[in-house]
Amino acid sequence: MRNRILLERRPVVAKLLADRGKLLVVSGLGAPTYDCAAVGDHPLNFCLWGAMGSAAVIGLGLATAQPERPVLVITGDGEMLMGLGALATVAVRKPANLAIVVLDNERYGETGNQPTHTADAVDLAGVATSVGFANSFRVEDEASLASLLPLLRAGKGPVFAAIKVSDKADPMVLPPRDGTYLKHRFRETLLGPAALK
Amino acid sequence: MATDWPLDIHHALRAASVRQVSYVPDAGHSRLITLCHDDPTIVATVLTSEQEGIGLACGAWLGGQRAALLMQSSGVGNCVNAFSLLKTCGFPFLTVVTMRGQWGEFNPWQVPMGQATAATFALAGFVVHPVDVAAEVGPTVAAAAKLAFDSSVPVAVLLGQRLIGTKAFNEAGKESGKE
Numbered sequence: 001m002r003n004r005i006l007l008e009r010r011p012v013v014a015k016l017l018a019d020r021g022k023l024l025v026v027s028g029l030g031a032p033t034y035d036c037a038a039v040g041d042h043p044l045n046f047c048l049w050g051a052m053g054s055a056a057v058i059g060l061g062l063a064t065a066q067p068e069r070p071v072l073v074i075t076g077d078g079e080m081l082m083g084l085g086a087l088a089t090v091a092v093r094k095p096a097n098l099a100i101v102v103l104d105n106e107r108y109g110e111t112g113n114q115p116t117h118t119a120d121a122v123d124l125a126g127v128a129t130s131v132g133f134a135n136s137f138r139v140e141d142e143a144s145l146a147s148l149l150p151l152l153r154a155g156k157g158p159v160f161a162a163i164k165v166s167d168k169a170d171p172m173v174l175p176p177r178d179g180t181y182l183k184h185r186f187r188e189t190l191l192g193p194a195a196l197k
Numbered sequence: 198m199a200t201d202w203p204l205d206i207h208h209a210l211r212a213a214s215v216r217q218v219s220y221v222p223d224a225g226h227s228r229l230i231t232l233c234h235d236d237p238t239i240v241a242t243v244l245t246s247e248q249e250g251i252g253l254a255c256g257a258w259l260g261g262q263r264a265a266l267l268m269q270s271s272g273v274g275n276c277v278n279a280f281s282l283l284k285t286c287g288f289p290f291l292t293v294v295t296m297r298g299q300w301g302e303f304n305p306w307q308v309p310m311g312q313a314t315a316a317t318f319a320l321a322g323f324v325v326h327p328v329d330v331a332a333e334v335g336p337t338v339a340a341a342a343k344l345a346f347d348s349s350v351p352v353a354v355l356l357g358q359r360l361i362g363t364k365a366f367n368e369a370g371k372e373s374g375k376e
Contacts, residue, residue, distance in 0.1 A: 061255065061256025182286065
């Protein structure tokens with residue numbers, strides 16, 4: 001399983017966020033939040049530092065409120081496993097503008113690289129298919145990543161992708177961690193100054 | 198004529214411009230759930246677990262919409278870590294909770310969480326509005342929505358079991374509620 005050449009998470013996230021246009025981003029706690037910060041802090045990134053298991057449903061609420069904007073959730077396998085039911089909830093609601101990408105390194109990277117369930121038989125793309133995602137992908141190489149990218153913002157979702165990545169730890173790049181600031185910054189940028197009144 | 202308090206809650210949510218309502222079903226909320234699904238101004242979302250409703254409401258707010266979560270008191274315990282989102286980020290939040298384990302409960306398994314519900318909310322930083330009188334339900338939800346969305350605080354309205362009616366086993370020997 002782990003003896004092949006794996007994608008590296010930071011270049012993958014750089015591709016996910018390239019030419020982001022009107023994209024709204026929610027990142028799950030831990031490495032996905034640092035990965036998004038490494039690409040560059042952005043006011044329309046809502047980067048989580050906690051509330052494990054909540055990234056996908058935050059994306060669902062946001063995608064529902066902003067149906068004309070593409071919404072991308074970037075999270076980790078441990079975070080997704082804590083909120084697996086959210087995949088079923090998203091699949092039932094079918095928001096066309098929502099994509100959920102799991103950077104699956106098969107490890108709890110923040111806590112000592114313990115194996116997650118995906119290091120065993122649990123296949124998150126298979127779970128997404130089973131709960132009703134018509135577009136669910138398991139990505140393991142550059143070619144399948146390249147074919148995934150245009151689907152993430154095409155508005156024909158929901159889309160789910162588990163991207164298998166190396167468990168190498170990258171340098172920490174920290175976005176702001178004041179949640180109230182992140183919330184206000186996101187809303188002011190998206191909705192205008194009236195959102196703060 | 199008896200007060201139609203589920204309809205009053207629906208009116209209060211509409212008047213407060215709530216656009217997303219999520220829920221894990223409870224018998225006490227069944228009429229309100231139907232009203233929300235039938236309302237073209239509201240997107241109603243059924244959840245697998247109540248904690249999903251916290252993130253959903255925060256995402257809605259980020260996108261410029263107001264949301265509310267409907268749940269039974271047993272679901273409050275499922276939300277605890279997700280409540281940290283509300284406090285850390287200062288999100289407004291509104292939940293309407295049907296109480297079990299409180300007034301004449303017949304099912305002992307409902308009692309521990311029902312008895313801990315108000316204290317759990319208080320520990321998580323919520324303003325808690327209990328209501329036991331049908332005529333006060335609508336005004337209480339309206340005031341709770343104003344407090345939540347205008348003052349950016351989490352607010353829980355607890356609909357007492359005395360109001361909802363204490364459940365009993367029906368002829369088939371089954372509860373008609375969540376379980």
